[in-house]
Amino acid sequence: MSTTGILLVTGATSGFGKAIATLFASQKWNVIITGRRSERLLALKTELEQSHGVKVWMLCFDVRDEIAVNQAIAGLPDEWKNIDVLINNAGLALGKDVLQEGDSMQWITMIDTNIKGLLYVTKAVAPLLIQRKKGTIINIGSIAGKESYVGGNVYSATKFAVRWPYQKHEIGFSSTPYPCFANCAWCRRNGIQCSEVQRRSVKS
Numbered sequence: 001m002s003t004t005g006i007l008l009v010t011g012a013t014s015g016f017g018k019a020i021a022t023l024f025a026s027q028k029w030n031v032i033i034t035g036r037r038s039e040r041l042l043a044l045k046t047e048l049e050q051s052h053g054v055k056v057w058m059l060c061f062d063v064r065d066e067i068a069v070n071q072a073i074a075g076l077p078d079e080w081k082n083i084d085v086l087i088n089n090a091g092l093a094l095g096k097d098v099l100q101e102g103d104s105m106q107w108i109t110m111i112d113t114n115i116k117g118l119l120y121v122t123k124a125v126a127p128l129l130i131q132r133k134k135g136t137i138i139n140i141g142s143i144a145g146k147e148s149y150v151g152g153n154v155y156s157a158t159k160f161a162v163r164w165p166y167q168k169h170e171i172g173f174s175s176t177p178y179p180c181f182a183n184c185a186w187c188r189r190n191g192i193q194c195s196e197v198q199r200r201s202v203k204s
């Protein structure tokens with residue numbers, strides 16, 4: 001599969017994720033697009049393939065479902081497993097109530113999607129990057145993860161959680177250091193770059 005590279009971007013059915021997939025496709029990258037809305041994935045696949053002459057693979061799953069995440073990544077054809085860049089973008093902000101009036105179902109949705117979903121996808125994809133000793137992981141955070149706003153309590157916490165690994169933590173699992181999302185020594189040694197999109201570096 002001749003290509004500039006392979007991008008996997010989560011949450012490509014709208015917003016930033018769709019824009020990211022379109023930008024990479026315009027630069028001749030083949031892209032793996034994910035989301036829950038299959039009709040949107042199919043429309044984007046058709047659009048990108050026709051407009052940019054690239055290949056697009058669709059994965060329809062809910063990032064909150066670890067089994068579905070694992071099955072989707074494991075089920076990729078071999079040529080699509082050579083992922084160069086993972087962009088963890090799927091996420092959402094719900095509610096603007098102060099904490100004591102907050103909707104706990106909204107909290108659960110944000111925590112499960114923005115934190116746990118990101119972890120599941122990273123855990124499933126990181127071994128593919130590590131195997132090839134190269135790759136980049138970008139987590140889409142938010143300024144809300146640095147500076148909270150009134151009513152943004154739980155959303156801000158989830159976006160802070162996306163940032164915390166950048167504080168140079170290295171997570172150890174048994175005798176083998178496990179790749180963190182930070183630009184840690186282990187990641188650098190193994191050719192894995194982990195980044196976050198810095199403030200004002202994208203237009204929303």
Ligand SMILES: NC(=O)c1ccc[n+]([C@@H]2O[C@H](COP(=O)([O-])OP(=O)(O)OC[C@H]3O[C@@H](n4cnc5c(N)ncnc54)[C@H](OP(=O)(O)O)[C@@H]3O)[C@@H](O)[C@H]2O)c1
Pocket residue numbers: 010011012013014015016017034035036037040061062063064089090091092093113117140141142143204
């Ligand atoms: N918009 C902003 O101003 C802003 C600012 C800072 C950061 N962000 C962050 O940027 C990212 C994208 O935001 P956006 O504004 O582009 O949002 P958006 O237009 O609502 O798109 C969110 C994407 O995430 C996917 N998604 C949501 N829940 C999911 C789930 N459970 N499983 C799989 N996919 C899921 C959605 O796909 P499906 O619905 O098809 O599943 C959709 O493609 C988020 O992480 C957000 O926190 C946004």
